[in-house]
Amino acid sequence: MRPSLNLRGMQVYKDMLDRDAQLALVEDVRTIAKQAPFVTPVTPSGKAMSVKMTSAGRFGWVTDGQGYRYAQSHPNGTPWPVIPPSVLGIWTTVAGVDRPPECCLVNYYGTDAKMGMHQDRDEANFEMPVVSVSLGDDALFRVGHETRGGKTESVWLQSGDVVVMGGQARLLYHGIDRLKPNSSTLLAKGGRINLTLRVVT
Ligand code: MD3
Ligand code: FE
Numbered sequence: 001m002r003p004s005l006n007l008r009g010m011q012v013y014k015d016m017l018d019r020d021a022q023l024a025l026v027e028d029v030r031t032i033a034k035q036a037p038f039v040t041p042v043t044p045s046g047k048a049m050s051v052k053m054t055s056a057g058r059f060g061w062v063t064d065g066q067g068y069r070y071a072q073s074h075p076n077g078t079p080w081p082v083i084p085p086s087v088l089g090i091w092t093t094v095a096g097v098d099r100p101p102e103c104c105l106v107n108y109y110g111t112d113a114k115m116g117m118h119q120d121r122d123e124a125n126f127e128m129p130v131v132s133v134s135l136g137d138d139a140l141f142r143v144g145h146e147t148r149g150g151k152t153e154s155v156w157l158q159s160g161d162v163v164v165m166g167g168q169a170r171l172l173y174h175g176i177d178r179l180k181p182n183s184s185t186l187l188a189k190g191g192r193i194n195l196t197l198r199v200v201t
Helices: 019-035 085-094
Strands: 005-007 010-013 051-056 060-064 067-071 103-109 115-118 130-136 139-143 153-157 162-165 174-179 192-198
Touching: 005 153, 019 051, 019 085, 019 103, 019 130, 019 192, 051 060, 060 103, 085 130, 085 162, 085 192
Parallel strands: none
Antiparallel strands: 005 010, 010 162, 051 103, 060 067, 103 192, 115 174, 130 162, 130 192, 139 153, 139 174
């Protein structure tokens, strides 16, 4: 498969997943959330984030008074659900590495949610890419440089798009500025789900 767009080394596969595949993934997310409910993360400075999060896989992403980290159980003490086969299949198709993902972070954005510019650098091996799957409303994704500041570029991510951040793109600052409300009919209540797959160790 060939990316439809390359933005600073970030490979965007537009519309990789058809409607049925997207609906099946939403069902998979519901199953994950039954075992590992969405939580509202709190930043180290004590502010609630507008995104709700849960995870699947050996590791999940947790935030609390201690800060952010990968953990092997949900804050409720139960192990994370397994990463659904459909999600592993997406990784195998686009990641181009011989290791499976160890974390599937599930981010839910309500209409007013956003994610500030940040780097993903809590993983041990930056040669392993990050793969992201967008479901639901369109989101304005912004990408910068390996250090804060400088000129940024933006792209609208739509439901069914898959993005691979590997190589030179792996440590770029990035964030989600805003959603386009009601741009998708995939989620009855609107908003956006993003699945982010990572090798952690
Ligand atoms: C570019 N999530 O969970 S996914 C995150 O849409 C995160 O929920 C956003 O950033 C979201 O950390 C963006 C696309 C993404 C993920 C990781 C990256 C882009 C990236 C790592 C390096 C560069
Ligand atoms: Fe990120």
